[in-house]
Every structure is written in structure tokens, then in C-alpha cells.
Amino acid sequence: MNLYFCVVKKKEIHFRSDCPIGKTLDILGDKWSLLIVRDLVFKGKNTYGDFLNGGEGITTSVLADKLALLECGGIISKGTHPESKAKILYSLTPKGIDLIPVLVEVIEWSEKHHEVHPFATSFVKQLKKDKAGVIKMLRQSLK
Amino acid sequence: MNLYFCVVKKKEIHFRSDCPIGKTLDILGDKWSLLIVRDLVFKGKNTYGDFLNGGEGITTSVLADKLALLECGGIISKGTHPESKAKILYSLTPKGIDLIPVLVEVIEWSEKHHEVHPFATSFVKQLKKDKAGVIKMLRQSLK
DNA sequence: CAAATTCACTTGGAAATTCCAAGTGAATTT
DNA sequence: AAATTCACTTGGAATTTCCAAGTGAATTTG
Numbered sequence: 001m002n003l004y005f006c007v008v009k010k011k012e013i014h015f016r017s018d019c020p021i022g023k024t025l026d027i028l029g030d031k032w033s034l035l036i037v038r039d040l041v042f043k044g045k046n047t048y049g050d051f052l053n054g055g056e057g058i059t060t061s062v063l064a065d066k067l068a069l070l071e072c073g074g075i076i077s078k079g080t081h082p083e084s085k086a087k088i089l090y091s092l093t094p095k096g097i098d099l100i101p102v103l104v105e106v107i108e109w110s111e112k113h114h115e116v117h118p119f120a121t122s123f124v125k126q127l128k129k130d131k132a133g134v135i136k137m138l139r140q141s142l143k
Numbered sequence: 144m145n146l147y148f149c150v151v152k153k154k155e156i157h158f159r160s161d162c163p164i165g166k167t168l169d170i171l172g173d174k175w176s177l178l179i180v181r182d183l184v185f186k187g188k189n190t191y192g193d194f195l196n197g198g199e200g201i202t203t204s205v206l207a208d209k210l211a212l213l214e215c216g217g218i219i220s221k222g223t224h225p226e227s228k229a230k231i232l233y234s235l236t237p238k239g240i241d242l243i244p245v246l247v248e249v250i251e252w253s254e255k256h257h258e259v260h261p262f263a264t265s266f267v268k269q270l271k272k273d274k275a276g277v278i279k280m281l282r283q284s285l286k
Numbered sequence: 287c288a289a290a291t292t293c294a295c296t297t298g299g300a301a302a303t304t305c306c307a308a309g310t311g312a313a314t315t316t
Numbered sequence: 317a318a319a320t321t322c323a324c325t326t327g328g329a330a331t332t333t334c335c336a337a338g339t340g341a342a343t344t345t346g
Binding site for chain 1: 160162172173177198241244247248249250255258260263
Binding site for chain 3: 059
């Protein structure tokens with residue numbers, strides 16, 4: 001992975017600096033990308049149509065753009081779908097799977113400071129008991 | 144904190160859903176906001192001018208906008224600067240300080256998967272030894 | 287103590303991104 | 317064979333970001 005560029009399949013990510021937080025934002029710093037990762041990790045979604053009807057109402061053009069950028073950033077990869085040739089199976093790369101601890105901290109923070117869905121509240125309770133175990137289980141579920 | 148809105152001083156944040164990750168992105172989901180938080184936590188920056196010359200080159204209009212949104216989102220607050228009346232002191236709220244574990248996970252993830260500044264690499268080594276201790280120290284440094 | 291500078295912004299306009307609705311072609315189902 | 321599903325693309329409007337310049341209050345300088 002280059003220090004200041006990343007070009008894959010026509011898409012290009014320009015890294016502004018060698019700051020780890022800055023680089024993360026260059027890949028994931030928008031309103032949608034992390035929701036796609038969330039759908040992959042927590043909701044078992046893995047097709048274009050799944051993401052499109054994923055709750056928050058991303059538009060199709062933005063979805064196409066974000067999927068390409070996530071692929072360029074090494075977070076997701078495209079594969080053949082077991083059910084049909086018409087479908088494309090999106091999955092997290094190891095780099096994408098490694099985002100789970102970040103997601104977990106985000107959920108914990110947000111649950112503490114906002115009103116959120118009851119499911120999130122009970123998820124955070126699980127985390128308080130055994131964070132490492134929860135993360136391990138989530139990793140397993142993506143194998 | 145309301146479930147779907149947050150309006151403070153003319154600025155407004157609209158929460159798309161009751162998902163904790165979604166709400167986080169509604170406040171912090173852009174290319175700049177988290178860098179401002181980073182500057183506050185890790186670089187001891189706390190004035191408008193500090194952020195403006197903060198390395199990555201945010202523009203003044205975007206900075207003004209992001210500061211207002213971060214304030215609206217309850218992440219930062221404005222105060223009087225001890226040195227001068229012309230300056231405004233920005234500081235993290237308790238909610239903003241609670242972002243430290245999120246930042247730490249982001250740094251750990253990004254350092255693993257990208258080439259980053261040597262400082263980040265040695266910081267991650269510290270984390271491997273005693274993550275809780277490092278987080279505690281960072282919290283202390285903001286008191 | 288008047289003039290220059292610092293400081294935290296605002297303003298105006300161009301460029302980029304996002305939103306929205308409609309359309310396309312390959313694969314699948316009816 | 318026709319209709320539907322699927323993963324997109326296209327075109328255009330709305331919003332956000334970028335860029336350069338300007339503003340007024342507070343502070344420093346000559």
C-alpha cells in the first residue's frame with residue numbers, strides 16, 4: 001500500500017498525509033462507506049440490492065461509487081454469488097474485517113451519548129461483559 | 144439528545160436513523176471533523192488558527208462550518224482563551240473526550256494496514272503494551 | 287496613540303460531490 | 317418468448333467543498 005496514492009480499477013484514493021487517522025478518512029470519511037461495512041458485518045448483507053435497501057436509503061449512483069472506492073481502498077472485494085450468476089457477492093477483505101474493533105468502539109461511544117435502537121443497547125451490554133469474545137464471534141461469523 | 148434532530152446555534156444535524164453508527168456518521172462522517180478532534184487530543188491545538196495550519200490544509204470556510212457542526216453535535220465547546228480576548232479556546236466536551244478509544248482503534252487499524260508516520264508506529268507499540276494506560280493518560284492530558 | 291498585525295471568521299464564485307429519476311444490458315424466472 | 321431481477325450507468329439539479337479575498341474586533345508595534 002503506497003504512502004500517498006492508491007489506484008485500483010479507475011478509482012483513485014489520494015492520501016493527504018501520512019497520518020493514520022487522515023488515511024482512514026481518505027478511505028472511509030463520508031456519510032455512507034462505514035454503513036456498507038456495518039451491513040456486511042452485522043446484517044449479513046452482501047449484494048448491491050441488499051445495500052440499496054439497507055435502511056438509510058443510499059442512492060444507486062452513490063452506492064456504486066462507494067463500493068468502487070471501498071474496493072480500491074482494500075476494504076471489500078467482489079466475488080461470484082453461489083445462488084446466481086446475475087448476482088455479485090461482496091465480502092470484506094481481511095483489512096475490512098479488521099475494522100470490527102473500530103465499529104465496536106463507535107457503537108459503544110454512540111450508544112453512550114445518543115438515543116439508539118434497543119438492539120444497540122443490548123449489544124453494548126454484551127460488550128461490557130466480554131468485548132474480546134464478541135469481537136471474536138463477529139470475526140467467526142464472516143468466515 | 145433527540146433521536147432524530149440536533150439543532151444548536153443555527154446549525155442542524157439530522158439523524159437518518161437510530162443506528163449508532165449512522166448517528167456517528169451524521170456528526171463525524173466527513174473528511175475533516177475527526178482531524179479536528181485529533182488535533183485537540185494529540186497535538187494540543189485549540190484555536191481556529193491552530194486548526195487552519197494543522198497540516199492537511201483545511202480551508203477556512205470548511206473549518207468554520209465543521210467547528211459549528213462539532214459544537215452542534217456536542218463534541219467541542221467554545222471558551223475564553225487565557226492569553227487573549229481576541230482568541231477563542233476550543234476544547235473537547237466529555238462526549239468529545241470519550242472519542243479517544245475510537246481514535247485509538249482507528250490508529251491501530253490504519254497503522255496495521257498503511258504506511259504511516261513513524262510516530263504512529265511507536266504509538267501503536269505503546270498501545271500493544273498497555274492500551275488502557277495510554278487512554279487514561281490521554282484523558283488526563285485534556286483535564 | 288495611530289498604524290500595522292493578529293484573530294476568527296464571512297462572502298462570492300467555481301469545482302466537486304451527492305441526490306434523484308430514469309434507463310441499460312445481462313441473467314433468471316414465468 | 318416475455319417479464320422480472322440484478323448491478324449498475326446516465327443526465328441534470330441540489331448541496332457541499334474549495335479557493336481567494338475581505339471584514340471587524342482585539343492586540344502589538346513604531
